[in-house]
Amino acid sequence: MNGVTAIMRRELQGYFATPLAYVFIVIFLVLAGWFTFNFGNFYNGGQASLAPFFNYHPWLYLFLVPALSMRLWAEEHKTGTIELLMTLPLDVWQSVAGKFIAAWAFTALALALTFPIWITVNYLGEPDNGVIVAAYLGSLMMAGGFLAIGSFVSATTNNQVIAFIVTVVICFVMLMAGFQPLLSPLVGWVPLPIIDAVASLSFLTHFASISKGVIDARDLIYFALLIGTFLYANVLVLHMKKAG
């Protein structure tokens, strides 16, 4: 069996061997529902759409994904199992990929378990299911981006709390990059193309267009590049740590 699969299977087993998986899924579902009904005006909006549901995903991921990713590498460093992992005949990238795919598959599962809300909206009205599928895809890609950042940060430390906080901060900046109050200090002295470039890095901009049903290759490439970049950095950090 392939090394990536071996790591992935072990990680997934790890999630379900502890209460972590269940706690995460329950909290994710409860919060997703609560945001949708309380702030999203799912019923009163009078529209057969899941926009009130998807709009809050970035904020949900902002705290839940770092909670999932913080242990990925920090725990291995802390308990010394990193020594076991690094002396198995695997390349570092195989471990990084295996862990990332496991965490991503797990968030996909949590996301899939929100299906009752999709059934509900289809029962109540006639939503555009194409848009909903696109929004699920966009949400999953965004979760992957958050996870890749979290995995990278986790590899830099052996303290899970630090990994959590730093990941939240980086993800928050990535979310808000396109937001006016954050950009306004730059306006006037930084060339406009650079401001545009910073704004275009925002998770929100890219997620917003996908979640409206517009699957633009550029948005998908954005998330794929983001994931690739941070996982590559993750591999580099592990090599650097090894060199002491």
Place this chain on the structure above:
Amino acid sequence: MIECQELTKQFGALLAVDNLSFQVDPGEVLCFLGPNGAGKTTTMRIIAGFLPPSSGRASVCGLDVETHATAAKRKIGYLPEGAPSYPEMTARAFLEFIADARELSGAKRLARLDEVYGLLHLEPVLEQTIDTLSKGYRRRVGLAQAILHDPEVLILDEPTDGLDPNQKHEVRQLINQMSESKTIIISTHLLEEVDAVCNRAIIIAGGRILADDTPGNLEALSRFHNAVSLKPADPSQLQSLRGEIDALPEVVETELDLKSERLTAFFRDRRLSLKAINELADNKGWELSELHLESGRLDEVFRTITGGAHA
């Protein structure tokens, strides 16, 4: 085969391993002895591919551990210090994960798993999570993990730490069984282990090799080597016996251990010691409950050799 050439590892200002060179061949069981912080674990980590050396090179079965890392790791079974493992996994799931990561498959995978379960007596705890296991079982799970793929080279960092005397005996037997075909390095603090499993010992302190020899030759460095110890049937005779032995011209000095009621005599010419005492005892008609030739004390050699480096 393991080869280290001028291996050096520096952590900031600390020189953990200082220009080590040695070679270990199949059939050899090499023991690293040394005080804490001597560089034993660091050396093992470099050979296992966990740490890169600052300079010098290490190779396993002809494969450089840096440039052919993955191929070298396939040849090695490694028990890291403290036998780390994933606490939330069951012993079975953990070993199956190792089997997968080492790309064992099909009948061979099942056969190897069954064999290590048996060799390390893990059957009763296979379904228990590792965090509920005793220290002895955890160490055995770690050993099982290291020998699972039947590697040519074994690197075991304190393999018997935390085991009770029976378990220690079993693990030593296991190492002895495997030693015929494999190249093995172990580290230990237990000097009795050196005699029990090793045919070569390297004493390290301050990252340097201070001695590299067979356990027998190292023991011969001891001043106890070929000294004679005896115990009179009647303890009250100890002092008078000591006086008569001291009077022998070949005897350099005698030592009295009041706790064990034993007298030890050190000779100028070590080869003649037992004969001289025997003759004396016969002539005087001593009644001895014990008389033997000392082979040498490794702990004393260890202290003598590492004492300077430590202080």
